Amino acid sequence: MEKGIILIVDDEENIRDILFEVLSNEGYECERAEGGEEALSKLKRKPFQLVLSDILMPGMSGIDLLKEAKAADRDLSFIMVTAVHAAETAIEAMRLGADNYLIKPFNLDEVILSVDKALHRRRLIIENREYQFHLERKVEERTRELHEALKKIRASYRATLEALGSALDTRDIGTHAHSRRVTHYALLLGRTLGMNDQELETLERGVYLHDIGKIGIPDDILLRPGKLTKQEMEIMMTHAELGKRLLSKIDFLNEASEIVYSHQERYDGTGYPRGLKGEEIPFGARVFAIVDALDAMTSDRPYRRALPFEAARAEIIRASGVQFDPNIVRVFMSIPKEQWLKARERPLHYEEEREVA
Ligand SMILES: [Fe+2]
Known part of the structure; x- marks a missing residue:
């Protein structure tokens, strides 16, 4: 079974390849993109669950990609990869909804751990939302059933009272x-x-x-x-x-x-x-x-x-x-x-x- 579908976005080919190899070995289905624009068009075509993106890239930045990708799919997990000097931007990314950020040069075990965590968190959020949704539906349904039952009871009360009243009437x-x-x-x-x-x-x-x-x-x-x-x-x-x-x-x-x-x-x-x-x-x-x-x-x-x-x-x-x-x-x-x-x-x-x- 697929563990998840990941999009790796970086303008440096060797970083894309390392991440691709490590995460594919972990059982993830991975794709690569050179920059923000390519990433967005790939996101439109496939239900990715996680994006691992560099911040500083020619053209669209990782921050802009984060904003647009999150606006299109609020459940998308997002991990920012940044150089040390961009730590402030990384924090900004967290504020915009990124799950985590990794500082280059990164430890590969840390990458795997971050990805696992982010996807786990995503699953919990979705499950919780579905649970809430079903719960609300269930409550609505039960409330409706209860109202129906009460209506029937009232109707039968009324019918009984009427029958008794008219029984007396005839006499x-x-x-x-x-x-x-x-x-x-x-x-x-x-x-x-x-x-x-x-x-x-x-x-x-x-x-x-x-x-x-x-x-x-x-x-x-x-x-x-x-x-x-x-x-x-x-x-x-x-x-x-x-x-x-x-x-x-x-x-x-x-x-x-x-x-x-x-x-x-x-x-x-x-x-x-x-x-x-x-x-x-x-x-x-x-x-x-x-x-x-x-x-x-x-x-x-x-x-x-x-x-x-x-x-x-x-x-x-x-x-x-x-x-x-x-x-x-x-x-x-x-x-x-x-x-x-x-x-x-x-x-x-x-x-x-x-x-x-
Ligand atoms: Fe009487």
Whole structure:
């Protein structure tokens, strides 16, 4: 195997020949040039890896050759050969990118060593650059794959939420719009309470799906307009636990299922299904209770007209510490009416595509 291709540039024939012989014996493929111009035209025709050049030559100098050759191929190794009196020029050559310089009369072992070193260094630089390049490509590729995967996951989350939402829709007219409004209210309140993005995401899912358990309640109980018997009421009340059971099997809804499970609890402990009290009730469910009441009171029901916003707020203050967490009620009260009205009209992002389509 070739160790490398070297161009020897010197105006003195005997020096060219000595270097040619020594380096050829070392296994290098060598060519000779008498001066800078000839060297440049040879460099254009063959992929040399190293130039060994004299500095002072008639015509183009070794320094000019170095500049031009390096500009054409930044990976070209370059060793300057100089007379003692040109040591300063040799240093200039190093500054311009030469790997080394040899002072005449040179020791042949030193020439071989310099050439080996320069070519070794060249290989390392190229390998390192290729490694960097591949690394960057690899990172880019992985990042792209990750983005794709996340996009797919999000799409499947959305599809799942939509499927669950519309499953509920087919059973209980009006629930879906209620879920949407309450979800926006909950996000507004949750954000004002300082919940972080992850907590808000869980809150959003839990609130949106709070009544999902109703898909397991028989039609004649769920859809009956009149009053329910005590036994029917008990069946109706199982919807909180049914919802939890349904969602806890879906990995990304597992946390949200706690809100679903506790959405009918009351701060004073008189709610269901567990009769949790105060801070035993998951925070998201305590947030939900307030915004659910707000929406229920400000929406028309078959048995009564919607209350004005201010009246609903007054009712919530009245139930603070009884039905609702007083600390959350305080933050609820700090949010101006306009913000609630704005949240009320916003479409939910799972639905956006469906609504446009
Ligand atoms: Fe409910």
